[in-house]
Amino acid sequence: MIDAYSREMAAAIAAVRRAAGVCRAVQAGLVTADTLEKKDKSPVTVADFASQAVVLGELAASFPDDPAVAEEDAAELREAGHAALKASVVEHVNRVLDTPADEATVLGWIDRGGARPAADAKRFWTLDPIDGTKGFLRRDQYAIALALIERGRVVLGVLGCPNLDGQGLLMTAVKNVGAKAQPLDGADAKPKKVTVSGVESPADARFCESVETGHSDQSASSKIAARLGITAEPYRIDSQCKYAAVARGDASIYLRLPTRADYREKIWDHAAGKLCVEAAGGTVTDITGKPLDFSQGRQLEVNRGVIATNGRFHHEVVAAVQDVLNG
Numbered sequence: 001m002i003d004a005y006s007r008e009m010a011a012a013i014a015a016v017r018r019a020a021g022v023c024r025a026v027q028a029g030l031v032t033a034d035t036l037e038k039k040d041k042s043p044v045t046v047a048d049f050a051s052q053a054v055v056l057g058e059l060a061a062s063f064p065d066d067p068a069v070a071e072e073d074a075a076e077l078r079e080a081g082h083a084a085l086k087a088s089v090v091e092h093v094n095r096v097l098d099t100p101a102d103e104a105t106v107l108g109w110i111d112r113g114g115a116r117p118a119a120d121a122k123r124f125w126t127l128d129p130i131d132g133t134k135g136f137l138r139r140d141q142y143a144i145a146l147a148l149i150e151r152g153r154v155v156l157g158v159l160g161c162p163n164l165d166g167q168g169l170l171m172t173a174v175k176n177v178g179a180k181a182q183p184l185d186g187a188d189a190k191p192k193k194v195t196v197s198g199v200e201s202p203a204d205a206r207f208c209e210s211v212e213t214g215h216s217d218q219s220a221s222s223k224i225a226a227r228l229g230i231t232a233e234p235y236r237i238d239s240q241c242k243y244a245a246v247a248r249g250d251a252s253i254y255l256r257l258p259t260r261a262d263y264r265e266k267i268w269d270h271a272a273g274k275l276c277v278e279a280a281g282g283t284v285t286d287i288t289g290k291p292l293d294f295s296q297g298r299q300l301e302v303n304r305g306v307i308a309t310n311g312r313f314h315h316e317v318v319a320a321v322q323d324v325l326n327g
């Protein structure tokens with residue numbers, strides 16, 4: 001099974017690397033005019049759209065029959081008032097392509113991400129073109145997260161983390177095979193096997209969580225940490241870089257604790273990262289200990305929050321989370 005998904009992996013890595021180039025170029029020249037408020041008030045930049053166009057364009061060329069579920073759609077770009085943003089997106093996409101694409105093609109690539117897969121869908125891709133937009137805008141950590149889902153199971157994941165380790169990190173995972181990491185830039189890429197930490201007791205663990213207090217309940221996590229005897233300060237880092245941190249042993253726990261009862265996690269926020277942790281030997285569930293169910297469409301409808309660990313004491317963490325959240 002050494003060559004499992006080799007064609008998919010090659011295309012996914014090429015797409016994520018190109019998208020990272022777009023993100024870095026936009027970040028280098030980031031000005032507020034490039035930022036647009038989405039209806040849910042999270043900032044979206046020209047880079048979100050351009051990154052999605054580049055990745056889904058690459059997948060369309062390699063796997064034209066595969067549907068995709070991605071965060072953005074081009075509706076806003078098609079509105080009359082957004083001509084400048086649209087032009088900027090097309091320009092940034094074309095900077096990283098060998099053959100230039102016209103506006104309609106670029107918008108068409110973005111809109112390929114609108115699939116609504118059925119529970120038994122044979123396979124589809126899911127993409128977060130910039131996970132951790134807030135980190136991106138702060139020039140902090142963010143990720144391009146791409147995964148392949150077959151009949152509800154994540155089988156391949158790629159996380160491009162342009163600011164991790166300074167030079168950027170690329171983490172890849174294949175179900176039942178393993179996880180690897182290499183520098184994001186291809187030049188000196190020598191993939192190395194990634195494994196979770198060997199920490200045996202939660203008291204010795206470091207946990208990571210969102211920087212944004214609106215995305216994970218930090219007051220609950222500090223109570224949970226106290227209950228588990230954790231003394232290390234929380235490792236706060238944006239995006240699925242948290243999953244990468246657990247996968248390679250920078251931390252042994254990732255807590256994502258709901259801040260609202262009605263919030264449903266989006267599949268593109270978790271698919272690639274979850275597989276990286278599992279393929280590196282760790283365990284990922286929701287806050288009740290249930291496996292994440294990727295067969296429910298665009299959201300994790302039957303899950304709440306996330307707990308990822310190195311797998312050595314997962315049930316203890318779930319129990320502590322339940323104790324604290326249920327008072």
Ligand code: AMP
Pocket residue numbers: 131132133210211212214215216237238239240258259260263266269
């Ligand atoms: P992070 O960088 O881990 O804080 O997560 C960023 C992601 O949080 C974004 O991609 C959003 O999809 C997601 N998000 C937005 N609102 C919420 C919320 N209320 N609870 C959890 N996640 C959220």
Ligand code: MG
Pocket residue numbers: 128130131132133268269
């Ligand atoms: Mg996201």
